[in-house]
Amino acid sequence: MTTADSARALVRRGTAVTVVALLALAGVYVLALLYTPVEARQGLAQKIFYLHVPAAWSALLAFSLVGICGGLYLWLNDRRLDRFAASSAEVGVAFGVVMLTTGPIWAKPIWGTWWTWDARLTLTLFLFFLFVGYLALRAALHDPSERARFSAVVGVLGLLLVPFIHLSVYLFRTLHPQPVVLKPSAPSLPPEMLRTLMVSALVFVLLYAGLVTIRYGLAVMEEEREERFDAA
Amino acid sequence: MPPDNGGYMVAAYIVTAVILVSYAVGLWRRVSRALRQRGAP
Numbered sequence: 001m002t003t004a005d006s007a008r009a010l011v012r013r014g015t016a017v018t019v020v021a022l023l024a025l026a027g028v029y030v031l032a033l034l035y036t037p038v039e040a041r042q043g044l045a046q047k048i049f050y051l052h053v054p055a056a057w058s059a060l061l062a063f064s065l066v067g068i069c070g071g072l073y074l075w076l077n078d079r080r081l082d083r084f085a086a087s088s089a090e091v092g093v094a095f096g097v098v099m100l101t102t103g104p105i106w107a108k109p110i111w112g113t114w115w116t117w118d119a120r121l122t123l124t125l126f127l128f129f130l131f132v133g134y135l136a137l138r139a140a141l142h143d144p145s146e147r148a149r150f151s152a153v154v155g156v157l158g159l160l161l162v163p164f165i166h167l168s169v170y171l172f173r174t175l176h177p178q179p180v181v182l183k184p185s186a187p188s189l190p191p192e193m194l195r196t197l198m199v200s201a202l203v204f205v206l207l208y209a210g211l212v213t214i215r216y217g218l219a220v221m222e223e224e225r226e227e228r229f230d231a232a
Numbered sequence: 233m234p235p236d237n238g239g240y241m242v243a244a245y246i247v248t249a250v251i252l253v254s255y256a257v258g259l260w261r262r263v264s265r266a267l268r269q270r271g272a273p
Contacts, residue, residue, distance in 0.1 A: 004270065011263050018256055025252070029245060043234035048244040055248070094255040098248050105244040109237040207252065214259050221266040 007220035014213030021207035028200045036196050048106040050196050053181075054204040055098035056124075060162055062092025062208060063131055067159020070152030082148035083223070085155055087215035089134050091208055096128040111175055119172035123165045130158045144226070 032050040039046035069085035072078070103121070104114040115121065134154045141147035164171075169178045181187045187194050 008267070015260070022253065022256065025249070029249075038234050040234055043236065044238035044241045045235075047241050051244060051248045091255075094251065098251050101247050101251070102244045105240050105247065109235065109240050211256060211259065214256075214263060218259065218263050218266060221263070221270065225266070225269065 003220060003224055007217045007224070010217030010220070011214050014210050014215075014217060017206060017210030017213060019210075021203055021210050024203040024206065028196070028203050031196045031199060036192050037190065042110055045106055045109045048102050049193075050200045052099060052102040052106055053197060054201040055095050055102065057201055058204040058208050059092050059095035059099050059128075060165065061205070062088045062095060062212075063127060063158050064162050066092065066131070066134070066155040067157075067162070070155030070159075073148055073152045074156075079144070079148065079223075082152065083216055083219040084212070085152065086135075086138055087212045087219055089131050089155065090215055091211045093128070093131050093135065094211070095204070095208070096131065100125065100128060107175075116175055118174040118176060119168040120165065120174050120176040123161060123168055127158060127161045127165060130154065130161070134158065144223070 028050065032047050036047065036050070038044060066085045066089045069081045069088065073081040073085065107116075108114050134151055137154060138147055138151050141150060166179075168174065169176055180189050181194070181197065189197065
């Protein structure tokens with residue numbers, strides 16, 4: 001099997017997973033609208049939770065994997081790790097856009113403001129900008145090994161921000177609610193809400209896997225084109 | 233009585249679908265362009 005064949009196979013597999021995940025996302029919409037109860041104090045706006053939280057988790061997962069793969073690349077010098085990190089960063093930025101748009105839409109009716117410069121929100125915005133910068137850096141550098149090394153360092157720096165973002169609601173006074181699932185004690189949610197949240201989180205992870213697989217296949221094709229161009 | 237704020241929920245659900253589907257479609261278009269450039273069927 002040639003490199004081009006394996007890239008095409010990856011894109012096909014990623015496409016199948018992405019289509020399934022997008023259909024499952026429609027199922028999450030139905031679950032959230034029909035199965036979960038309306039929260040007494042927040043009303044229907046609380047149902048944004050089932051998209052905002054899984055999008056935030058997936059974005060943080062994606063950015064963490066960029067940092068881990070970046071660190072491993074600096075150690076092992078394996079181009080597959082760099083390709084995966086670049087793919088994960090791009091998909092993470094897409095999930096980051098979902099997180100940073102649904103958050104303010106939820107905040108407006110509950111907090112009375114679209115945005116507030118508290119620790120959780122500000123650190124998350126900085127992390128998002130850092131990974132937009134990561135993608136810009138990759139686009140600006142032509143030499144593959146230089147691009148991989150420099151962006152790996154940025155990815156590792158981004159990874160260092162992730163635990164601060166998770167702990168920011170404990171470390172600082174913030175409007176953002178404390179975790180209801182990812183905390184030392186048992187989740188503090190009614191069963192219907194918890195089940196829907198978990199299903200949504202699984203669907204977002206599946207979507208992440210599908211999109212990253214397509215993006216990885218595309219990265220293989222782009223590298224092959226760069227190599228042909230350099231050889232010509 | 234819960235507050236009447238369903239419009240925000242609808243907006244967030246639409247925005248999420250638009251962002252994710254647009255990104256997926258954009259990715260597929262980039263792949264098909266890359267395949268065309270290398271002369272694949």
